[in-house]
Amino acid sequence: MSPLKMTISLFICTTCARWSTRPHPSFTVHSFSPATHSLPSARRQSSTSLPSAINGTPLSKKEAGREKRKKFIGMAKAVDRGQYTHTYNPLKEGGLFVAKSGVPRQIEEGKLFTVLGIESSCDDTGAAILRSDGTILGESLASQHSIHQPWGGVVPSLAKSAHEDNIDNVIQTALSNANMKIEEVDAIGVTVGPGLEICLRVGCERAKDLALRYNKPFVGIHHLEAHILMARISPEKYNNTSIPSDKSMSRAMEFPFLALLVSGGHCQIMKAHGIGQYSIIGGTLDDSLGEAFDKTARLLGLPVGGGGGPAIEKLARTGDPTSIALPIPLQKRKDCDFSYAGLKTAVRLASEKLCIERDVESAEQLSENDKANIAASFQHTAFRHLEIRLNRAMVIVSKEDERISTLAVVGGVAANNELRSRLEKLCLDRNDPWKLCVPPPRLCTDQGAMSAWAAVERLLVGSSDSAEGQEVFARYPFVDMDSST
Numbered sequence: 209m210s211p212l213k214m215t216i217s218l219f220i221c222t223t224c225a226r227w228s229t230r231p232h233p234s235f236t237v238h239s240f241s242p243a244t245h246s247l248p249s250a251r252r253q254s255s256t257s258l259p260s261a262i263n264g265t266p267l268s269k270k271e272a273g274r275e276k277r278k279k280f281i282g283m284a285k286a287v288d289r290g291q292y293t294h295t296y297n298p299l300k301e302g303g304l305f306v307a308k309s310g311v312p313r314q315i316e317e318g319k320l321f322t323v324l325g326i327e328s329s330c331d332d333t334g335a336a337i338l339r340s341d342g343t344i345l346g347e348s349l350a351s352q353h354s355i356h357q358p359w360g361g362v363v364p365s366l367a368k369s370a371h372e373d374n375i376d377n378v379i380q381t382a383l384s385n386a387n388m389k390i391e392e393v394d395a396i397g398v399t400v401g402p403g404l405e406i407c408l409r410v411g412c413e414r415a416k417d418l419a420l421r422y423n424k425p426f427v428g429i430h431h432l433e434a435h436i437l438m439a440r441i442s443p444e445k446y447n448n449t450s451i452p453s454d455k456s457m458s459r460a461m462e463f464p465f466l467a468l469l470v471s472g473g474h475c476q477i478m479k480a481h482g483i484g485q486y487s488i489i490g491g492t493l494d495d496s497l498g499e500a501f502d503k504t505a506r507l508l509g510l511p512v513g514g515g516g517g518p519a520i521e522k523l524a525r526t527g528d529p530t531s532i533a534l535p536i537p538l539q540k541r542k543d544c545d546f547s548y549a550g551l552k553t554a555v556r557l558a559s560e561k562l563c564i565e566r567d568v569e570s571a572e573q574l575s576e577n578d579k580a581n582i583a584a585s586f587q588h589t590a591f592r593h594l595e596i597r598l599n600r601a602m603v604i605v606s607k608e609d610e611r612i613s614t615l616a617v618v619g620g621v622a623a624n625n626e627l628r629s630r631l632e633k634l635c636l637d638r639n640d641p642w643k644l645c646v647p648p649p650r651l652c653t654d655q656g657a658m659s660a661w662a663a664v665e666r667l668l669v670g671s672s673d674s675a676e677g678q679e680v681f682a683r684y685p686f687v688d689m690d691s692s693t
């Protein structure tokens with residue numbers, strides 16, 4: 209879920225979009241590190257200037273503006289101020305992967321190997337031991353829902369302390385559940401970005417220690433890639449630890465495919481060409497879908513610890529999705545971008561109107577039936593917007609590349625059953641039906657198995673990082689394959 213929004217005396221810096229003591233109207237509580245506060249002016253200049261041509265074709269001012277914006281869509285509240293100094297690109301010069309800390313020897317021998325995965329990018333501490341055929345051998349997840357619930361959202365400093373308190377126990381429990389010792393694990397993967405920097409650091413430092421102490425290959429995981437790759441695990445492997453090991457390492461789907469990532473921090477449609485190779489087809493201009501769920505839940509006074517999505521989904525089941533007319537966002541824009549900020553405002557205005565009609569002071573005081581109608585109408589409109597943009601993206605990519613006919617839906621909001629069935633219908637109702645791959649709900653939200661599996665995928669293509677000096681990145685954009693060609 210997205211971090212808590214509240215008014216305190218920390219403000220976003222207008223130079224590098226980090227947090228400082230200067231005023232800004234609405235912002236997220238966040239740690240502020242003066243050490244990372246300045247950027248070379250050359251970098252600032254280049255990232256804010258408009259591209260004048262693409263492949264030699266001159267661009268109009270409007271087109272240039274759009275091309276520039278494309279680079280930054282999908283990053284919630286992204287402001288292009290040249291702060292994205294770190295991009296994720298495991299492919300080095302010449303399009304080759306580099307195994308900086310080696311790969312498990314079993315890969316060369318054609319045998320299976322095991323990975324310890326660690327995730328601490330936001331509000332849950334997760335660890336898992338995964339076998340390289342996708343079988344989860346042992347897992348552990350320390351939820352922070354009750355810690356953040358009273359605050360109405362994630363408080364980074366509390367999240368960091370809880371990660372520190374839980375990390376060792378979570379790793380140990382995952383190992384015990386797998387009946388293994390750390391020495392027996394063949395590699396270690398840990399989320400290094402994007403996410404809350406102070407939280408990422410807790411998992412990353414522990415993973416670095418273990419990798420160096422036990423001399424294991426180390427992989428710094430991109431959180432969004434980890435969500436996406438979860439959809440490649442063969443469905444029979446998701447829940448079953450007793451099935452025999454499978455050396456074929458078959459996947460639910462092969463590259464290239466289309467991916468919809470809907471989480472608390474992100475809302476993007478991407479073409480997935482291969483490990484570390486993505487191009488962005490559409491992204492949010494403001495809020496992510498998960499954020500819209502969280503804000504609507506907060507408006508209605510529902511539980512928001514761990515995200516408001518599950519509470520809205522549950523309430524919406526008893527409501528009438530047509531009871532409140534809400535405008536579908538971006539109707540006039542025929543592209544694949546999203547916008548959820550206007551919908552959030554429309555929900556608030558509709559609730560205020562209902563409050564006046566019912567003579568109550570706040571949406572929290574409305575009847576269960578009224579709240580259910582608001583939840584159902586919001587969810588229906590939010591998903592309709594998503595269906596329209598996604599359908600357009602599917603039409604575009606099938607024309608561009610006829611090999612693409614699979615849709616992966618990943619991230620926390622993909623746990624929503626209504627969304628899953630609507631997107632299944634969207635895929636099947638086409639003249640040329642698409643295959644839909646969605647991880648089971650519990651593996652859509654953040655947990656340790658996603659870091660372990662992403663590490664497996666990276667190691668299998670010969671890519672690993674050096675634990676020594678590994679940093680964490682609050683922002684960590686993919687290199688856009690389309691704009692880099």
Ligand code: KG4
Pocket residue numbers: 209210330470471472473474497498499501502514515516517518521619620621622623624625652653654
């Ligand atoms: O992927 P995730 O666990 O964390 C991020 O990487 O952001 O996603 C969390 C988001 C939250 O906004 C939460 O409200 C939403 O996923 N979510 C849901 C559901 N379960 C989690 N949204 C709608 N319906 C759900 N069942």
Ligand code: ZN
Pocket residue numbers: 431435471472619620653654
């Ligand atoms: Zn996530």
